Amino acid sequence: MNIPFLSFAPQHDPIREEVLAAIAGVYDKQWYVLGDQVKAFEAAYAAFNEVNHCVGVANGLDALHLALLALNVGPGDEVLVPSNTYIATWLAISFVGATPVAVEPNTATYNIDPRRMEAAITPKTKGIMSVHLYGQACEMTAIMEVAQRYGLWVVEDNAQAQGAAWQGQMTGSFGHVNGTSFYPGKNLGALGDAGAVTTNDEILGAKFARCAITALSKSTTTRL
Ligand SMILES: Cc1ncc(COP(=O)(O)O)c(C=O)c1O
Secondary structure (H helix, E strand, O other), rough: OOOOOOHHHHHHHHHHHHHHHHHHHHHHHHOOOOOOOHHHHHHHHHHHHHHOOEEEOOOOHHHHHHHHHHOOOOOOOEEEEOOOHHHHHHHHHHHOOOOOEOOOEEEOEEOOOOOHHHHHHHOOOOEEEOOOOHOOOOHHHHHHHHHHHHHHHEEOOOOOOOEEEEEEEEEOOOOOOOEEEOOOOOOOOOOOOOEEEEEEEHHHHHHHHHHOOOOOHOOOOOOO
16 A cells, blocks of 8 residues: 655645635736735734734744844844754744753643743843644743743744634734744645744734835845
8 A cells, every 4th residue: 555655635635626716816917926815815814813913924934033033132132942843943043143042841742831931031031932832832821921020022933833722812822923834734734835923013013014015034134
């Protein structure tokens, strides 16, 4: 028996005609960067994720990188990050020249353990990146409480958990900024690379929108 290593057919086949018709619509309209379809998706994803602002970007790593740029994180800053995560979470921090400080997981979930955060906080700590791994929500109430007590921001990496919730609230709606990935294998997978940043903050939302309009997310060196 030949079992394919990877097959999208079971999830894609039922919507094949709908997807191909949508692609044909984009093709015919000849608006191949941003445009109405991206705007409609951003609005739909913001509503689904229960946040006020969503901006589509090239991939999940860009989303996390842009989140840190928008929060003015840079050299000399420390960011708490799970020791157990996909490498993009750490790369976003090193891309802006800041220092990732590892926090060990809760072994019941393998997500970052808020009880181990305080020991990792120093005067240089600026924020926390929490990552919801394998569709399981981090303990967001405790994480937001630590952040508030120390005046830190929180960026949620929701790449592996679209549609998950912590105590009835959607993951990706707690953080000051949230990054997500629509890589084909994710819960919500694109036909190619894609990602989004979301926020409830008006000023940050406007920054991301400006960034998308000028397509700055293509450049990993450009400051917001
Ligand atoms: C937890 C996590 N964060 C970030 C990313 C990066 O997303 P992308 O591959 O779209 O850059 C991934 C992708 O696998 C991920 O699993």
